Amino acid sequence: MSSLFRSPLRDESPGASTAMTADERRVILASSLGTIFEWYDFYLYGALATIIARQFFTALDPGAAFIFALLAFAAGFIIRPLGAVVFGHLGDMVGRKQTFLVTILLMGLSTFLVAVLPTYSVAGVLAPIALVVLRLLQGLALGGEYGGAATYVAEHAPQHRRGAYTAWIQTTATVGLLLALVVIMLTRQLLGESAFAEWGWRLPFALSSVLLAISLWIRLSMKESPAFRKMQEEGKGSKAPLKEVFGQWRHLKVVLLALFGLVAGQAVVWYTGQFYALFFLTSVLKVDATTANLLLVAALLLGTPFFVLFGALSDRIGRKPVILAGLLLACLSYFPLFKALTHLANPALAQAQQRVEVVLQADPMTCSFQGSPIAREIDFTSSCDIAKRTLTQLSASYRFEPLASGLPTQLLVGETRLEPPNGRLHARGDRFEDESLLEISNFRKQQLPDALWEAGYPRQADPARIHHVGVVAVLFVLMLLVTMVYGPIAAALVEMFPTRIRYTALSLPYHLGNGWFGGLMPTIAFAMVADHGNLYHGLWYPVVIAGATFVIGLLFVRETKDVDIYAKFLYWHPNRLRS
Incomplete structure (x- = not known):
């Protein structure tokens, strides 16, 4: 292969040193x-x-x-x-x-x-x-x-x-x-x-x-x-x-x-x-x-x-x-x-995943794509969405089971059965009703975390x-x-x-x-x-x-x-x- 030139920094002839030069x-x-x-x-x-x-x-x-x-x-x-x-x-x-x-x-x-x-x-x-x-x-x-x-x-x-x-x-x-x-x-x-x-x-x-x-x-x-x-x-x-x-x-x-x-x-x-x-x-x-x-x-x-x-x-x-x-x-x-x-x-999380099955049962038509980059809090108003979002934030793997249209969403954490709340919005659709907000907050911060914790899911990794x-x-x-x-x-x-x-x-x-x-x-x-x-x-x-x-x-x-x-x-x- 022809060459226009060789690098001026080093002698590349056979037997030349391969050590890196100062330049x-x-x-x-x-x-x-x-x-x-x-x-x-x-x-x-x-x-x-x-x-x-x-x-x-x-x-x-x-x-x-x-x-x-x-x-x-x-x-x-x-x-x-x-x-x-x-x-x-x-x-x-x-x-x-x-x-x-x-x-x-x-x-x-x-x-x-x-x-x-x-x-x-x-x-x-x-x-x-x-x-x-x-x-x-x-x-x-x-x-x-x-x-x-x-x-x-x-x-x-x-x-x-x-x-x-x-x-x-x-x-x-x-x-x-x-x-x-x-x-x-x-x-x-x-x-x-x-x-x-x-x-x-x-x-x-x-x-x-x-x-x-x-x-x-x-x-x-x-x-x-x-x-x-x-x-x-x-x-x-x-x-x-x-x-x-x-x-x-x-x-x-x-x-x-x-x-x-x-x-x-x-x-x-x-x-x-x-x-x-x-x-x-x-x-x-x-x-x-x-x-x-x-x-x-x-x-x-x-x-x-x-x-x-x-x-x-x-x-x-x-x-x-x-x-x-x-x-x-x-x-x-x-x-x-x-x-x-x-x-x-x-290890506590790994053991909980093996021992405790988390199952979300819901009508698929009520479940939105959770990875949407433009989603806001008020975009997730169904009980399915609220359950999925909360489970993900709590690092809980779950199995989804589709239900027939019209049936209420159910969440099973081991032997515990929960009913995630449905979000409701004001007429203008810009915020949750106060009653809905309290229900969602209670579900996310207390009800589901407590159920997972009692079943063996850790809140944090134990140092x-x-x-x-x-x-x-x-x-x-x-x-x-x-x-x-x-x-x-x-x-x-x-x-x-x-x-x-x-x-x-x-x-x-x-x-x-x-x-x-x-x-x-x-x-x-x-x-x-x-x-x-x-x-x-x-x-x-x-x-x-x-x-x-x-x-x-x-x-x-x-x-x-x-x-x-x-x-x-x-x-x-x-x-x-x-x-």
């Missing part, structure tokens, strides 16, 4: 630190979703407020492909470094503004609107960040160490999440839970101003990628990257294969292993937030080195075997792993019964699957596209996959659990997506590890990539 370490450090700070900014919101729901969506009931908070979190992911297109175009036109500076500035300012944003109690409906706007700006910035970092490092890396070098960029998302969790825990510890929930949650966002200054200093010290400089010197750059990527089938086909044969599955495995695992511990298993964060931090610390290990392994055996193995293992292990997590983190080592072990296995699919992905994507359109072309499938398939995972899984009634039902979403990606990747995606990324053009061939 290469500086490239990786400069790219990684800035990206870590961007991920820190982005994931602060996800880690504080419960508090943000109370601060900005107080007009909704707790269940709907949390769904709205998750949707506001997801808004940043939904917009990421647009950021990939906008900043990818800039990166291929004007350079990697200049685009880096714009994305970090936009991300840092958007995050800092969250720290000073008025809440719903002060600004009313303008507060959640402003919050969503800032989330969109964060997502736009992040959409342009990853492709630049991956491209920049890969274009500096030696030919046969690209997987190991770009794997350092793959650690940044996890390290950013880890940094966010640590800052939140320390702030909570210093201020106390009450002060943190009231105003202290703003401090981690305010810290982003310091991180922004550091990141800008780092980015200003960076030089342009040698591949991009060489391309500019020879006048080989693309004058219309977007047109080349989307207007030429040979490139668009590779974008689609990258998305559906690699990235979609990688994305759901990443978000299941880290974000959904934390959500499951705190919201479903009722583990104290501080304890859950500490357990996840331990697993993250143990697992993070494996990003580089699997990246290096992909340099030897290929990107495809490592990624597909991680996808397959995720499909086979998610249900047993999350059930094991329940037994280890909240004394949490098997801390076992929980960390399960979280570590989930993390290991993340490192298998995520460690080699940057190298694989970089190797699929030529230099002239690389930033644009790899950014789009990455952010479509991670922004939509992955970023929406917690929201979709929560909605599936709320509507179906089984605590583990939401896992079908990542299992199906990862399984489909495994099949497409196995059949249609070709190995790329020996591709020369400095080639003038790369064409997709049924059997190989060639220049």
Whole structure:
């Protein structure tokens, strides 16, 4: 395969040293630190979703407020492909470094503004609107960040160490999440839970101003990628990257294969292993937030080195075997792993699920979709809806039995039979009647919780019964699957596209996959659990997506590890990539 040039950073002749040079370490450090700070900014919101729901969506009931908070979190992911297109175009036109500076500035300012944003109690409906706007700006910035970092490092890396070098960029998302969790825990510890929930949650966002200054200093010290400089010197750059990527089938086909044969599955495995695992511990298993964060931090610390290990392994055996193995293992292990997590983190809940059957009997026509993101308290007025919503909030799995039309709803908790109340609204339909409100409140806060508690369902996870080592072990296995699919992905994507359109072309499938398939995972899984009634039902979403990606990747995606990324053009061939 012909090459325009080799990286000037190292001698790649046979027998040359494979140790990382000082210049290469500086490239990786400069790219990684800035990206870590961007991920820190982005994931602060996800880690504080419960508090943000109370601060900005107080007009909704707790269940709907949390769904709205998750949707506001997801808004940043939904917009990421647009950021990939906008900043990818800039990166291929004007350079990697200049685009880096714009994305970090936009991300840092958007995050800092969250720290000073008025809440719903002060600004009313303008507060959640402003919050969503800032989330969109964060997502736009992040959409342009990853492709630049991956491209920049890969274009500096030696030919046969690209997987190991770009794997350092793959650690940044996890390290950013880890940094966010640590800052939140320390702030909570210093201020106390009450002060943190009231105003202290703003401090981690305010810290982003310091991180922004550091990141800008780092980015200003960076030089342009040698591949991009060489391309500019020879006048080989693309004058219309977007047109080349989307207007030429040979490139668009590779974008689609990258998305559906690699990235979609990688994305759901990443978000299941880290974000959904934390959500499951705190919201479903009722583990104290501080304890859950500490357990996840331990697993993250143990697992993070494996990003580089699997990246290096992909340099030897290929990107495809490592990624597909991680996808397959995720499909086979998610249900047993999350059930094991329940037994280890909240054994009383696991025992209650096995011993006590909860059955909801109702006319199906009276039951609404519980995962609706636009639902309000007054939208759930039937006894079926009220029972389903309350059971989900209390982490009680139930079995649904349809009844004939007109028969009253019944709820069986073991041997106890309850009749959920029907909600009634005033004539204008804007609030419950006082009598209905009292009945619903009594059912949700006393009648059903007491029945579940008497049957053996715990109100919270007992700290004394949490098997801390076992929980960390399960979280570590989930993390290991993340490192298998995520460690080699940057190298694989970089190797699929030529230099002239690389930033644009790899950014789009990455952010479509991670922004939509992955970023929406917690929201979709929560909605599936709320509507179906089984605590583990939401896992079908990542299992199906990862399984489909495994099949497409196995059949249609070709190995790329020996591709020369400095080639003038790369064409997709049924059997190989060639220049």
